[in-house]
Amino acid sequence: MVAFADRIEAGRLLAQQLARFRGPDLVVLGLPRGGVPVAAQVARELGAPLDVIVVRKLGVPYQPELAMGALGEDGVRVIDEEILRLAGVRPEDVVRVEARERAELEDRVRRFRPGRPRLDLTGRIALLIDDGIATGSTARAACLVARHLGARRVIVAAPVGAPGVEHRLPDADEVVCLAEPPGFTAVGNHYRDFSPTSDEEVVALLRAAGTEGAAYDEKVLVPVAGCRLEGHLVIPPGAPGLVVFAHGSGSSRHSPRNRYVADVLQAAGLGTLLIDLLTPEEEQDRARVFDIGTLAARLIAATDWLVQQPAVDGLSLGYFGASTGAAAALVAAAGSERVAAVVSRGGRPDLAGHALAAVRAPTLLIVGGDDRAVLELNRAAQARLRCPTELVVVPGATHLFEEPGTLAQAASFARDWFVRHLGRRGHEPIEEGRP
Known part of the structure; x- marks a missing residue:
């Protein structure tokens, strides 16, 4: 079973596979919280600016893991009308879920990026980094938001993921995963040190990269x-x-x-x-x-x-x-x-x-x-x-x-x-x- 020492080692190894994306149009975006230490290493190795992509998945009320849409910064709102129809979600249910998730998103933005604007993605390559991909629902929401924020290309990358993870992310132009081990059950099983990443660590990494x-x-x-x-x-x-x-x-x-x-x-x-x-x-x-x-x-x-x-x-x-x-x-x-x-x-x-x-x-x-x-x-x-x-x-x-x-x-x-x-x-x- 593949095992990384920690997120820092995983980030350095991942950066080696992502070197071909190096260039002035590249922006590295970590998915808070655990994806940010990995993304910080990738950004450092590739000489690219680092930011977070703060997204909230809109889950179907009685099946939260099933995404019916996503929210992002600057009022970005993506709704999957087909899922709404098939799941029979009522408009008032959408309004209620959206209000709750919008409040959480805005709170996270204030915590992670206090007093600083997000990096502009217009016409750029958005490299979305997480510490691992299981269901892919959060990464897919991030893809949709990055696209709506103007990214020209959206690349998703992680050190480890469930087998066939690329098929779970149809909205990404490309998916890079170092390992897709058989019998994958949880991201944390593939790290020797999978200590929780705190909000303050995210803030410090972003500030240092700035x-x-x-x-x-x-x-x-x-x-x-x-x-x-x-x-x-x-x-x-x-x-x-x-x-x-x-x-x-x-x-x-x-x-x-x-x-x-x-x-x-x-x-x-x-x-x-x-x-x-x-x-x-x-x-x-x-x-x-x-x-x-x-x-x-x-x-x-x-x-x-x-x-x-x-x-x-x-x-x-x-x-x-x-x-x-x-x-x-x-x-x-x-x-x-x-x-x-x-x-x-x-x-x-x-x-x-x-x-x-x-x-x-x-x-x-x-x-x-x-x-x-x-x-x-x-x-x-x-x-x-x-x-x-x-x-x-x-x-x-x-x-x-x-x-x-x-x-x-x-x-x-x-x-x-x-x-x-x-x-x-x-x-x-x-x-x-x-x-």
């Missing part, structure tokens, strides 16, 4: 101690500072949580370097994951390489560490005048030991309120720090901040700390969505 024309956006190889570490360096125009991510135990630059935080920082005008401090082979050795000395030494070496890059000249630097990465970040920052701020999310700063007293950079410790053991370890570590420091607790969050809304709160705290200590270009508050 930071057009990044001054620098490259995959990099950083030479350290006889090996090369893989990373992704992004520097928005006019960035006052850059944050290096020190990933935690078992994590990597592909971590959905760290990538989400990086998107939030980029949307605030800050640069980011997501880098793996261990090679893929080394990550298999659990002892190396907890070797704080090695992780810190490589973070220092990566920082030395980073400051020699012309694109980084003059930028303030910060470290963001999660889990054991937080200890490595604090050890690397100890006594350094180069590092202007440190943030730990769900970290183990206690593992930095004696280095804590030598840290000069203002340090923010973010801990989940339900991560009680780690919270006590952070409080003990804070008492040993001699730099300006704060500890903030996110209520209801556990170690990985998987609970709805908690990761957005953590990202907001991190963003504000770095903006304060690295400089600012100005930013909007993160929109808090519904669980």
Whole structure:
């Protein structure tokens, strides 16, 4: 059975199959919520603008899965008169269903795209992306709406779908699906990590994609101690500072949580370097994951390489560490005048030991309120720090901040700390969505 690690990996693989659509007329549209992280990767790889296509299917009252029409933005309304006739739907039933779905659609538009107009689809290729296609009813509604909004061609793409999915989408000019496994039952069965996508994640991804024309956006190889570490360096125009991510135990630059935080920082005008401090082979050795000395030494070496890059000249630097990465970040920052701020999310700063007293950079410790053991370890570590420091607790969050809304709160705290200590270009508050 085909299985993707997460939506980010699925998006990168899907982008490879969609490269032929690259061009100035292309617009990538994610179907909220789960389709947006996939679409964000496709848009990034193809260099295309990203937006959401907000649609509401109009279901037959006594059989909601059967679509009798669809609603879209700008008053778009599509009605299937044949279905109305065959299903015997009364005009007053249509009015009632439409009123309910129009209110929900407008609410979603306000949440996903606050204060910003949708991208114009007139005469363009609309590439509709979801994380998977089961019945195809939502994707079909999106096709109809995209067509009514002026799209010249409508392409539907997903990493996985039910067998014969292309026959379920007659309104698409083309359907691209990486896998149509026999015995398909549910989209989530084909992802190892199928964590729910929150409203705030959708907003952050759209906002980050809206930071057009990044001054620098490259995959990099950083030479350290006889090996090369893989990373992704992004520097928005006019960035006052850059944050290096020190990933935690078992994590990597592909971590959905760290990538989400990086998107939030980029949307605030800050640069980011997501880098793996261990090679893929080394990550298999659990002892190396907890070797704080090695992780810190490589973070220092990566920082030395980073400051020699012309694109980084003059930028303030910060470290963001999660889990054991937080200890490595604090050890690397100890006594350094180069590092202007440190943030730990769900970290183990206690593992930095004696280095804590030598840290000069203002340090923010973010801990989940339900991560009680780690919270006590952070409080003990804070008492040993001699730099300006704060500890903030996110209520209801556990170690990985998987609970709805908690990761957005953590990202907001991190963003504000770095903006304060690295400089600012100005930013909007993160929109808090519904669980």
